[in-house]
Amino acid sequence: MTSLSKRVVPDIILENLTCRICCKYLTVSPIGVHPDGGNICGRCLYGKKSSPTCLFECMEDLNYHSFQGFIPMVLLGYASYPETLFPCVNRFEGCNKLLPFSAIKNHEKICVYKKFQCPLCQFQGVGSQLIQHFRTGHKRYLSSENPVFILKIDNDFSETYLFRSENTLFLVKVEYIKDLSQFMFETLCLGTPSRKLGRLRILFRIPSGSISTYNDYILLSDRLEISRNCRFNMTFKINDFRLSETKNVVCSYNLFYTE
Incomplete structure (x- = not known):
């Protein structure tokens, strides 16, 4: 100590x-x-x-x-x-x-040490280098702890974000398939986390059609065994919900550790 x-x-x-x-x-x-x-x-x-x-x-x-x-x-x-x-x-x-x-x-x-491959280009480096690389080369894809994503639902898309939780880095790949009205989240843990158990909570805030009102939908994972190179996935379908004319959905992505 x-x-x-x-x-x-x-x-x-x-x-x-x-x-x-x-x-x-x-x-x-x-x-x-x-x-x-x-x-x-x-x-x-x-x-x-x-x-x-x-x-x-x-x-x-x-x-x-x-x-x-x-x-x-x-x-x-x-x-x-x-x-x-x-x-x-x-x-x-x-x-x-x-x-x-x-x-x-x-x-x-x-x-x-172990080098990681940037998912957006050919850069390779350890985690501390990857943070700086995203800061200078892919700033819009670098998120702080418990990030909020603005997800567009007018077309298919696939984006990958880097975020830090305590002393652990995660790559979060978000995909949307318009024909299926489906979001898919794939999370990859880089390196060795300081704590290994947790739960993933994803909150979708979907406009309800009236001004400044939303419907909130929460996905909560089972307890996760978080370790080096582990992956965990979550899927959410929005086809059962009535969307307003907006083309964006606000998504809060939170990883909670449990003792």
Whole structure:
């Protein structure tokens, strides 16, 4: 257990300080600055001699600067104190280590991790990278905990969302088949969840035809055994309900853990 004298870097800080190249946290020095803006972590700069090159985005020489001079000030405020702890970049894969800044580089050499494939493109990365990738490349498909989806019912569709529940990531694929008036939800758990039992509750808010009035329909799953790579599905048909002229249905997706 972390002692009271220790403090953990808040997620809101950590997840806004990521490497422009690899999308991982800026927790490995030296930290560089890209000429077009943004920082580059020591994983991408470390070991390069003379003028490093941005292998993933461009062929321009990088402005290599030392950690001490160009680390973002908010990160410097945390990294300068040995009592400050940082989570491992593989936290969503099940690593619960909390480490001082100086220990992260060596820890990552032995930490077991697994890359995930982005369902929307060819990007691959660990969970923390996937969050940043969605934030910059698929922002409309990144949802906060207990997300709300606006689902269109005028045509068939298939969308995949990434959302975070506590220290676990989930991919939620939502499909709608108009001819069947049917929604299908497939949820995939990425990594290792901190708690393994839960229930899924999906609330559909369907316009009743009059102004600002709705009919609410709730789907509640049986108890779920949530574990790495587990999948669970739920289906809902709306053909028995009278819809107004609106083409959207509001859907709240909530995952509750049980002890």
